[in-house]
Amino acid sequence: MCGIVGAISKDRNVLPILITGLKNLEYRGYDSAGVAYLKNKKINIVKTSGKIINLENKLNKNDKSNIGIAHTRWATHGKATSINAHPHSVKHITIVHNGIIENYEEIKDMLEKENYSFKSSTDTEVACALLNYYYEEFRDVDRTIKEFMKKIIGSYAIVMIIDNDLDNIYVLKKESPLVIGISDNTNIVASDIRAIVKYTNKYYILNDFEYAKVNTNDVIIKSVNGDILSKELHTINLEEIDNSKGHYKHYMLKEIMEQNKTILRTVLSFIEDGIDSLSKLPDLTKYKEIYIVGCGTAYHAGLVAKYLFEEITNTKCNVYLASEFRYQNNFLSKDTLTIFISQSGETADTISSLKLVKSKGYPTLGIINVDNSTISYLVDKCLYTKAGSEIAVASTKAYTAQIALLSVLVLSHGLRNKTISEDYVLKVIDQFKNIDNLISPLLDDKDLYLSIAKKIYKEKDIFYIGRGLDYYLSMEGALKLKEISYIHSEAYSAGELKHGTISLIEKSTPVISSATNTKLNAKTISNLEEVLARGADIYLITDDNYKDKSFTIINIPKVSIFIKPILVIIPYQLIAYYTALLKGTDIDKPKNLAKSVTVE
Numbered sequence: 187m188c189g190i191v192g193a194i195s196k197d198r199n200v201l202p203i204l205i206t207g208l209k210n211l212e213y214r215g216y217d218s219a220g221v222a223y224l225k226n227k228k229i230n231i232v233k234t235s236g237k238i239i240n241l242e243n244k245l246n247k248n249d250k251s252n253i254g255i256a257h258t259r260w261a262t263h264g265k266a267t268s269i270n271a272h273p274h275s276v277k278h279i280t281i282v283h284n285g286i287i288e289n290y291e292e293i294k295d296m297l298e299k300e301n302y303s304f305k306s307s308t309d310t311e312v313a314c315a316l317l318n319y320y321y322e323e324f325r326d327v328d329r330t331i332k333e334f335m336k337k338i339i340g341s342y343a344i345v346m347i348i349d350n351d352l353d354n355i356y357v358l359k360k361e362s363p364l365v366i367g368i369s370d371n372t373n374i375v376a377s378d379i380r381a382i383v384k385y386t387n388k389y390y391i392l393n394d395f396e397y398a399k400v401n402t403n404d405v406i407i408k409s410v411n412g413d414i415l416s417k418e419l420h421t422i423n424l425e426e427i428d429n430s431k432g433h434y435k436h437y438m439l440k441e442i443m444e445q446n447k448t449i450l451r452t453v454l455s456f457i458e459d460g461i462d463s464l465s466k467l468p469d470l471t472k473y474k475e476i477y478i479v480g481c482g483t484a485y486h487a488g489l490v491a492k493y494l495f496e497e498i499t500n501t502k503c504n505v506y507l508a509s510e511f512r513y514q515n516n517f518l519s520k521d522t523l524t525i526f527i528s529q530s531g532e533t534a535d536t537i538s539s540l541k542l543v544k545s546k547g548y549p550t551l552g553i554i555n556v557d558n559s560t561i562s563y564l565v566d567k568c569l570y571t572k573a574g575s576e577i578a579v580a581s582t583k584a585y586t587a588q589i590a591l592l593s594v595l596v597l598s599h600g601l602r603n604k605t606i607s608e609d610y611v612l613k614v615i616d617q618f619k620n621i622d623n624l625i626s627p628l629l630d631d632k633d634l635y636l637s638i639a640k641k642i643y644k645e646k647d648i649f650y651i652g653r654g655l656d657y658y659l660s661m662e663g664a665l666k667l668k669e670i671s672y673i674h675s676e677a678y679s680a681g682e683l684k685h686g687t688i689s690l691i692e693k694s695t696p697v698i699s700s701a702t703n704t705k706l707n708a709k710t711i712s713n714l715e716e717v718l719a720r721g722a723d724i725y726l727i728t729d730d731n732y733k734d735k736s737f738t739i740i741n742i743p744k745v746s747i748f749i750k751p752i753l754v755i756i757p758y759q760l761i762a763y764y765t766a767l768l769k770g771t772d773i774d775k776p777k778n779l780a781k782s783v784t785v786e
């Protein structure tokens with residue numbers, strides 16, 4: 187979503203720091219950008235719709251400043267225009283903001299009665315005006331922030347500068363992430379450590395209802411009551427913040443190809459010493475039921491875990507879309523463990539669902555990829571996927587890291603509840619240790635995926651079908667294709683086609699499928715024959731030696747059910763990638779999408 191950067195320095199021009207910081211956050215998706223900085227003793231604001239290059243072109247190349255704030259906005263309230271772009275300024279106060287002010291209309295009405303008027307249609311301008319209202323009333327920043335935090339309903343990471351206090355930058359936080367980078371003579375605030383990593387690897391993390399005064403000498407962090415807090419100074423693990431594309435044309439391709447390392451890196455500590463290492467994973471046997479909550483690809487990873495929990499360890503498991511879970515009766519109890527899956531750890535719906543479960547005092551577990559993210563702090567226990575920085579909006583290596591980590595969690599559970607033998611677990615552990623050899627042939631088969639992409643990239647509708655685990659995998663396959671190629675593609679349970687969808691199958695409609703369950707494959711194949719008879723082109727991923735000449739077959743080796751999802755999804759990821767490549771779309775930053783959906 188949006189990106190925030192602010193900087194104050196004794197001896198450096200902060201404008202390049204601000205622009206570079208915004209560029210390091212571009213992967214999150216945005217549609218306007220702006221910067222505010224001190225120029226000729228006044229706060230000068232430059233804003234633009236579109237990309238950061240438009241902002242750079244609007245800036246005066248000779249301008250220098252020792253203090254500034256900057257923002258990339260993904261439009262929520264109000265269109266992607268320069269008027270709605272941040273920073274927003276109201277009299278003394280200028281801010282940039284990530285998050286959503288839920289009660290902004292009520293506040294706007296109150297302020298209009300106090301003769302405030304508004305230029306933009308954003309909640310942020312209202313927040314800025316409210317800060318100014320309190321600042322004019324109290325002439326005290328601590329009191330201003332305290333009253334603001336009491337009044338506001340919603341989420342915010344706000345960076346504020348005040349026209350008569352330009353030796354300081356103020357930051358305040360609730361739900362949207364905010365870090366404070368510390369370096370000699372220059373301090374940098376940002377919504378994501380990727381914006382500061384070029385200048386420092388030392389940073390503080392603000393928690394909810396905390397705020398800070400940042401200047402070139404020190405950083406004073408306080409609670410909403412004004413108590414000064416002593417906070418841990420964190421160090422960025424530079425290996426995990428690899429922002430480079432390497433020799434790849436796109437981050438997405440780099441991240442797909444890295445999976446031969448990231449999967450094993452994620453599970454190694456739980457399997458390196460065989461059975462004993464699995465005991466490091468939390469004991470789930472005290473729970474009667476497992477709930478899993480997530481969005482998009484994270485939700486799809488949850489479905490794979492559901493299949494494994496239920497089919498292999500006989501444990502009831504339900505998976506919910508976070509945006510639905512938080513608004514329905516979900517029969518939680520102390521005997522239910524709710525697992526939250528999130529690559530970014532910042533997805534608003536997942537955070538809200540987590541807060542709902544925590545509010546009832548029930549147990550929570552996180553499967554998270556980003557260290558020090560909001561969800562990683564809120565869950566009772568957090569298991570980290572070690573996929574490293576995932577820059578491309580379309581999730582690939584994070585997904586396979588999620589299903590790998592969930593797989594070893596299921597394995598450890600199956601051992602504890604005696605539904606799986608040690609011999610079986612050791613076989614699966616061996617296959618995980620051998621994952622590089624198992625997936626490299628699939629990663630390297632570029633010609634096959636390119637040949638399939640050439641046949642499908644001009645199609646309007648593409649269907650992914652499967653049964654059981656293959657159905658859940660088809661959901662992720664369809665999402666990968668549609669989100670980067672913009673081709674309408676849907677996943678359907680193979681057995682469901684005859685109940686309506688088969689009416690959409692026409693000559694050369696591509697139907698992509700996987701059949702990896704010997705008990706179900708015959709039925710899936712007959713479903714494929716049915717659509718073939720109606721003119722469809724069939725692409726089948728299978729570990730069976732199925733040899734129908736009219737199908738395009740992608741063979742995968744016979745492996746454990748715990749490894750199959752990884753082998754099936756890699757062709758799906760690469761078919762999507764090469765199809766989008768032929769379509770010429772913005773593969774790493776697809777239109778309308780953001781890497782982390784930090785608003786509902």
Ligand code: AGP
Pocket residue numbers: 481482483484527528529530531532533536579580581582665669780781782783
């Ligand atoms: C997947 O390719 C998408 N980028 C999107 O569905 C994503 O998985 C979803 O927004 C959840 O994000 P999270 O894992 O960071 O919570």
